[in-house]
Amino acid sequence: MTFSSLHSGLRPLHRARDLMAVANLIELCFASTMDADGRLYLQQMRETAREAAAMDWAVSGLEQAAGVPLEGFVWEEDGRLVGNLTLIALRRMNRRVFFVANVAVHPDYRRHGIGRKLTQAAIDYTRAFGAWETWLQVRAENTPAVRLYESLGFATVAARSAWVSGLAQPRPLQPRALVSSRAAVDWPRQREWLRETYPDHLTWHLPLNIDSFQPSFLRDLMHTFDGSRPVHWSARMGSALLGLLTLEASRLSTDNLWLAAPAYNAVDAILTLVPHALQNLRSGRQVTLNFPAGQCESALQAVGLTLHQTLVWMKIVL
Numbered sequence: 001m002t003f004s005s006l007h008s009g010l011r012p013l014h015r016a017r018d019l020m021a022v023a024n025l026i027e028l029c030f031a032s033t034m035d036a037d038g039r040l041y042l043q044q045m046r047e048t049a050r051e052a053a054a055m056d057w058a059v060s061g062l063e064q065a066a067g068v069p070l071e072g073f074v075w076e077e078d079g080r081l082v083g084n085l086t087l088i089a090l091r092r093m094n095r096r097v098f099f100v101a102n103v104a105v106h107p108d109y110r111r112h113g114i115g116r117k118l119t120q121a122a123i124d125y126t127r128a129f130g131a132w133e134t135w136l137q138v139r140a141e142n143t144p145a146v147r148l149y150e151s152l153g154f155a156t157v158a159a160r161s162a163w164v165s166g167l168a169q170p171r172p173l174q175p176r177a178l179v180s181s182r183a184a185v186d187w188p189r190q191r192e193w194l195r196e197t198y199p200d201h202l203t204w205h206l207p208l209n210i211d212s213f214q215p216s217f218l219r220d221l222m223h224t225f226d227g228s229r230p231v232h233w234s235a236r237m238g239s240a241l242l243g244l245l246t247l248e249a250s251r252l253s254t255d256n257l258w259l260a261a262p263a264y265n266a267v268d269a270i271l272t273l274v275p276h277a278l279q280n281l282r283s284g285r286q287v288t289l290n291f292p293a294g295q296c297e298s299a300l301q302a303v304g305l306t307l308h309q310t311l312v313w314m315k316i317v318l
């Protein structure tokens with residue numbers, strides 16, 4: 001009889017020891033869909049892994065002493081890390097919520113129930129923690145993962161598409177309306193329309209703070225100095241306001257566009273405002289527009305944006 005002392009099964013993530021193996025597993029499992037931000041995230045994870053390994057005993061000691069919260073679960077087979085799930089603790093409406101990320105099982109070990117056990121462990125842990133909700137995002141076409149999450153009680157909240165510039169040429173367009181810098185009087189409608197397109201229950205983990213767009217001399221001045229000032233444009237047909245568009249700098253690989261327009265004007269607002277924004281990008285930068293999936297697709301393609309991905313946002317109320 002052979003005896004192996006190597007661990008098999010589920011256990012909590014050990015930050016100091018597991019991070020490099022987790023990074024390798026994520027790279028293997030997400031290679032085909034990983035974008036520039038994903039690669040940067042992996043690089044940071046590997047740097048942290050190297051630093052953590054250099055001070056291994058200190059990190060483990062600290063974790064025990066300070067009760068640093070758990071950050072995920074892993075699955076091992078004979079000591080080899082073949083499954084991972086990351087947990088990120090956040091707050092929404094002043095209540096504790098969790099976000100599940102990096103659910104990954106090594107291709108050689110799939111369909112053995114590992115993904116299910118990892119996800120169930122996350123649900124049990126966040127429930128025991130007293131969290132309100134647990135959220136995750138999954139690519140719309142990732143049927144195995146969507147089925148897994150649905151079978152454990154996650155429900156779809158929304159599907160959002162990320163449209164990016166720089167990959168396609170815009171078709172020649174006739175300007176339909178007049179574009180100008182946003183006037184302060186446009187702000188109430190901009191806020192109302194932004195809240196319709198980017199509702200509260202989604203913006204809490206989008207890089208968007210609608211109230212920060214309120215016209216304010218002081219804020220504009222501060223943003224001018226750090227170079228991050230968002231630029232807002234309004235589109236008008238005669239005296240009627242069609243919609244507004246904001247171009248906001250980001251530290252990630254692309255800057256952001258945020259469209260504010262009522263549904264009945266969205267196509268005209270896109271056809272008028274997006275080409276204008278694309279002519280005013282920071283040098284060498286591309287932009288991403290986050291938009292409800294399936295809406296205004298022809299207009300978004302016409303202005304030269306390309307569908308990068310559609311993410312389904314799912315949650316389980318605990």
Ligand SMILES: CC(C)(COP(=O)(O)OP(=O)(O)OC[C@H]1O[C@@H](n2cnc3c(N)ncnc32)[C@H](O)[C@@H]1OP(=O)(O)O)[C@@H](O)C(=O)NCCC(=O)NCCS
Nearest residue numbers: 029103104105110111112113114115116138144145147148
């Ligand atoms: C999604 C993933 C984590 C599932 O891991 P797994 O260990 O193979 O999943 P399990 O064996 O626990 O399967 C649980 C359920 O998921 C669903 N499922 C898993 N793989 C499936 C597939 N290839 N086709 C259809 N359904 C699938 C089934 O409902 C399954 O239940 P069943 O076996 O009773 O039918 C794995 O396929 C993976 O790592 N994919 C690449 C990374 C990824 O896309 N992660 C999700 C990011 S949101």
